[in-house]
Amino acid sequence: xxxxxxxxxxxxxxxxxxxxxxxxxxxxxxxxxxxxxxxxxxxxxxxxxxxxxxxxxxxxxxxxxxxxxxxxxxxxxxxxxxxxxxxxxxxxxxxxxxxxxxxxxxxxxxxxxxxxxxxxxxxxxxxxxxxxxxxxxxxxxxxxxxxxxxxxxxxxxxxxxxxxxxxxxxxxxxxxxxxxxxxxxxxxxxxxxxxxxxxxxxxxxxxxxxxxxxxxxxxxxxxxxxxxxxxxxxxxxxxxxxxxxxxxxxxxxxxxxxxxxxxxxxxxxxxxxxxxxxxxxxxxxxxxxxxxxxxx
Amino acid sequence: xxxxxxxxxxxxxxxxxxxxxxxxxxxxxxxxxxxxxxxxxxxxxxxxxxxxxxxxxxxxxxxxxxxxxxxxxxxxxxxxxxxxxxxxxxxxxxxxxxxxxxxxxxxxxxxxxxxxxxxxxxxxxxxxxxxxxxxxxxxxxxxxxxxxxxxxxxxxxxxxxxxxxxxxxxxxxxxxxxxxxxxxxxxxxxxxxxxxxxxxxxxxxxxxxxxxxxxxxxxxxxxxxxxxxxxxxxxxxxxxxx
Numbered sequence: 431x432x433x434x435x436x437x438x439x440x441x442x443x444x445x446x447x448x449x450x451x452x453x454x455x456x457x458x459x460x461x462x463x464x465x466x467x468x469x470x471x472x473x474x475x476x477x478x479x480x481x482x483x484x485x486x487x488x489x490x491x492x493x494x495x496x497x498x499x500x501x502x503x504x505x506x507x508x509x510x511x512x513x514x515x516x517x518x519x520x521x522x523x524x525x526x527x528x529x530x531x532x533x534x535x536x537x538x539x540x541x542x543x544x545x546x547x548x549x550x551x552x553x554x555x556x557x558x559x560x561x562x563x564x565x566x567x568x569x570x571x572x573x574x575x576x577x578x579x580x581x582x583x584x585x586x587x588x589x590x591x592x593x594x595x596x597x598x599x600x601x602x603x604x605x606x607x608x609x610x611x612x613x614x615x616x617x618x619x620x621x622x623x624x625x626x627x628x629x630x631x632x633x634x635x636x637x638x639x640x641x642x643x644x645x646x647x648x649x650x651x652x653x654x655x656x657x658x659x660x661x662x663x664x665x666x667x668x669x670x671x672x673x674x675x676x677x678x679x680x681x682x683x684x685x686x687x688x689x690x691x692x693x694x695x696x697x698x699x700x701x702x703x704x705x706x707x708x709x710x711x712x713x714x715x716x717x718x719x720x721x722x723x724x725x726x
Numbered sequence: 727x728x729x730x731x732x733x734x735x736x737x738x739x740x741x742x743x744x745x746x747x748x749x750x751x752x753x754x755x756x757x758x759x760x761x762x763x764x765x766x767x768x769x770x771x772x773x774x775x776x777x778x779x780x781x782x783x784x785x786x787x788x789x790x791x792x793x794x795x796x797x798x799x800x801x802x803x804x805x806x807x808x809x810x811x812x813x814x815x816x817x818x819x820x821x822x823x824x825x826x827x828x829x830x831x832x833x834x835x836x837x838x839x840x841x842x843x844x845x846x847x848x849x850x851x852x853x854x855x856x857x858x859x860x861x862x863x864x865x866x867x868x869x870x871x872x873x874x875x876x877x878x879x880x881x882x883x884x885x886x887x888x889x890x891x892x893x894x895x896x897x898x899x900x901x902x903x904x905x906x907x908x909x910x911x912x913x914x915x916x917x918x919x920x921x922x923x924x925x926x927x928x929x930x931x932x933x934x935x936x937x938x939x940x941x942x943x944x945x946x947x948x949x950x951x952x953x954x955x956x957x958x959x960x961x962x963x964x965x966x967x968x
């Protein structure tokens with residue numbers, strides 16, 4: 431596949447703290463890459479770098495075609511005092527589209543997204559997220575960058591959004607997105623780039639990675655220092671909660687090690703179950719009764 | 727650029743955040759002319775000083791009005807950061823020019839002066855008002871939350887600089903002569919006000935140079951601003967709190 435954009439040896443520093451370490455990453459035309467990792471792993475900074483909204487402290491960002499048409503979908507989209515058609519009209523004109531072309535494009539997108547043209551202050555989160563994606567798609571970008579596109583949406587809105595993104599992908603747009611929702615990874619992504627403390631922990635095609643099957647663990651009685659040590663296990667993915675009970679998501683193949691570590695540290699396991707929707711076709715949890723749904 | 731300015735104007739006016747600085751400017755001008763007759767250029771000196779304060783307030787208010795939430799998108803849509811930041815500056819400058827016109831026209835339309843105003847006085851009055859309004863806008867860009875996140879501190883610093891700028895001529899007489907050069911680093915607000923106060927004593931060249939220097943100072947501030955802001959990550963301009 432033809433490479434569209436690449437990052438070579440990118441470091442990003444904010445003052446003394448290094449947020450991204452030596453990132454080598456690229457995306458090809460039509461590819462969809464999910465960027466995963468726990469909060470603070472550097473996902474948003476990497477996305478800003480990809481979209482051209484942040485400059486590397488070291489290393490380079492190379493566009494295969496110049497200028498590369500990039501659409502960016504921020505995580506939060508404010509409820510502006512505009513109707514979607516007004517707002518999109520302004521954005522289209524800023525991008526240099528003529529009035530006629532902009533009107534046609536906006537109408538086509540309104541039909542695709544099935545969005546009512548009401549004041550954005552009256553829109554639901556799902557409707558605002560549609561406007562957010564529409565503004566990014568106005569000029570048919572070659573690369574669409576989305577920062578947690580399903581964040582805060584209810585299940586039906588999530589399904590609708592996934593359908594829209596699949597259609598965008600089908601039209602040949604390269605997509606990269608930071609995600610927490612496994613549903614989005616399994617239904618859309620070709621490749622996963624996993625970040626951990628600003629470094630790429632894993633970057634590979636999803637069908638070759640059955641290890642993506644994940645387990646959710648709930649436990650109590652573990653000292654905070656031990657929790658931090660747990661994060662150093664290669665199979666640790668992210669925390670759902672560090673409270674009581676603590677809840678974490680881990681790779682299935684590392685579950686035994688992590689459970690053993692928790693028990694040896696004096697903790698008690700409350701619940702161990704497959705993380706909903708995180709299974710790839712390569713792993714079938716229904717055949718694993720020794721782990722799935724187990725409680726102590 | 728024009729499309730961006732139109733969007734920014736629509737976005738700002740719909741936010742209703744303009745109300746406080748606008749009210750300040752209108753009420754101040756109306757108070758100054760609450761009685762008649764008034765001397766032309768001395769009155770313009772006072773209203774231009776007020777416009778300097780009002781424009782700095784308006785600028786800070788305008789640059790912070792959407793808390794940077796749209797700036798990343800506008801930069802991407804416009805293609806280059808400099809297009810967005812220039813459009814943002816020119817939108818604020820446009821608003822201040824409209825307010826300058828109001829400050830200069832109001833006493834003329836309502837016959838508040840002690841004698842009929844000449845075209846030269848009107849032109850000088852307008853150019854002087856715009857010069858100080860632009861100085862206010864050009865100063866305020868450095869105090870938006872993209873530069874100083876704590877806006878309480880930013881407002882305090884801006885007020886201090888405005889006060890020192892307004893008192894520049896007086897300060898020059900008070901400070902030791904070996905650091906007198908500092909006065910030329912400050913925004914040339916007091917020199918422009920002084921020009922209006924004593925315009926009859928000034929030559930045409932002195933008048934021209936004083937006003938031109940104000941514009942040049944704003945232009946230098948704008949150049950420094952654009953140079954600085956285009957090197958910042960657009961993502962850093964979003965307000966992290968609030």
